[in-house]
Amino acid sequence: MSFLAIDIGNTRLKWALYASPQPGAAVLAQGAVFLENIDVLAEQDWRSLPVPSSMLGCVVAGEAVRRRVEEQLELWDLTPRWVVPSAHEAGVTNGYDHPMRLGADRWVALIGARGHMLARGPARPVVVVMVGTAVTVDALDRDGRFLGGLILPGHGIMLRALESGTAGLRVPTGEVVPFPANTSDALTSGGTYAITGAIARMRRHLAEHSDGEEPMLLMTGGAGWKVAPYLDMPHELVESLIFDGLLQIQSHRLAL
Numbered sequence: 001m002s003f004l005a006i007d008i009g010n011t012r013l014k015w016a017l018y019a020s021p022q023p024g025a026a027v028l029a030q031g032a033v034f035l036e037n038i039d040v041l042a043e044q045d046w047r048s049l050p051v052p053s054s055m056l057g058c059v060v061a062g063e064a065v066r067r068r069v070e071e072q073l074e075l076w077d078l079t080p081r082w083v084v085p086s087a088h089e090a091g092v093t094n095g096y097d098h099p100m101r102l103g104a105d106r107w108v109a110l111i112g113a114r115g116h117m118l119a120r121g122p123a124r125p126v127v128v129v130m131v132g133t134a135v136t137v138d139a140l141d142r143d144g145r146f147l148g149g150l151i152l153p154g155h156g157i158m159l160r161a162l163e164s165g166t167a168g169l170r171v172p173t174g175e176v177v178p179f180p181a182n183t184s185d186a187l188t189s190g191g192t193y194a195i196t197g198a199i200a201r202m203r204r205h206l207a208e209h210s211d212g213e214e215p216m217l218l219m220t221g222g223a224g225w226k227v228a229p230y231l232d233m234p235h236e237l238v239e240s241l242i243f244d245g246l247l248q249i250q251s252h253r254l255a256l
């Protein structure tokens with residue numbers, strides 16, 4: 001009953017093959033490829049995998065990319081299934097004005113985060129941070145309701161925007177320091193603290209909304225490890241949050 005989970009972001013496709021579609025299932029194989037390399041998945045990365053019994057994915061990189069991945073999935077006799085954000089799924093309620101307009105990756109990560117939090121103890125609010133191409137900072141209340149969230153540019157986009165909008169900001173990557181005294185450090189620190197500042201702000205909003213209860217803070221995404229060392233608040237880096245969400249959704253659907 002192996003299960004293939006796929007997360008297609010704007011920079012990379014991440015995939016993991018699980019022994020079964022259940023939270024906590026063993027990982028049989030996994031990988032990540034930049035979107036420019038997705039057309040060789042079937043003949044390279046996936047070629048000698050055990051045949052998956054089912055798949056579920058989330059995609060925010062657009063229709064064309066999704067279709068290219070579906071072509072690769074023709075390697076197996078599988079029905080490609082992609083998460084469409086809805087009003088409720090797997091114990092999470094979607095508070096977006098138009099639930100279907102929420103990024104599928106955010107929806108899946110919220111579901112993964114809720115499962116993670118409940119596995120650790122009594123229900124409490126959670127701030128879910130994803131640091132990928134873009135950065136999202138989402139609030140989930142104690143009852144599993146997604147209240148809303150922030151979207152910021154990721155590190156790369158911030159730097160490219162500054163480079164292209166100015167004459168004097170084309171410099172190598174610097175260090176994150178409290179008082180940047182050169183352009184490289186100023187840009188690198190500015191980007192990092194823009195993200196940590198947004199996280200601190202959302203954490204405060206959610207704590208206030210929750211009668212002062214401290215939210216759990218979960219962070220994921222390809223660049224989460226770059227931000228985590230500068231977060232001066234308790235947090236946990238959960239690399240697999242989206243896959244955990246896909247496992248939650250698939251196991252809930254099978255149980256229905």
Ligand SMILES: Nc1ncnc2c1ncn2[C@@H]1O[C@H](COP(=O)(O)OP(=O)(O)O)[C@@H](O)[C@H]1O
Pocket residue numbers: 008009010011012013131132133134154155156221222223
């Ligand atoms: N080894 C790595 N390969 C690719 N991206 C990396 C790597 N390490 C860090 N990154 C950062 O992670 C970001 C991509 O993260 P990812 O979660 O794959 O994004 P997305 O989900 O938007 O495709 C890149 O913008 C890059 O800054």
Ligand SMILES: CC(C)(COP(=O)(O)O)[C@@H](O)C(=O)NCCC(=O)O
Pocket residue numbers: 009010011060101102103104105106131132133134135136151
């Ligand atoms: C915010 C995002 C661009 C993040 O994408 P990513 O960084 O994971 O590639 C994506 O979740 C998205 O396209 N969302 C749709 C708009 C919304 O969530 O409001």
Ligand SMILES: [K+]
Pocket residue numbers: 008009010105130132221
């Ligand atoms: K993502």
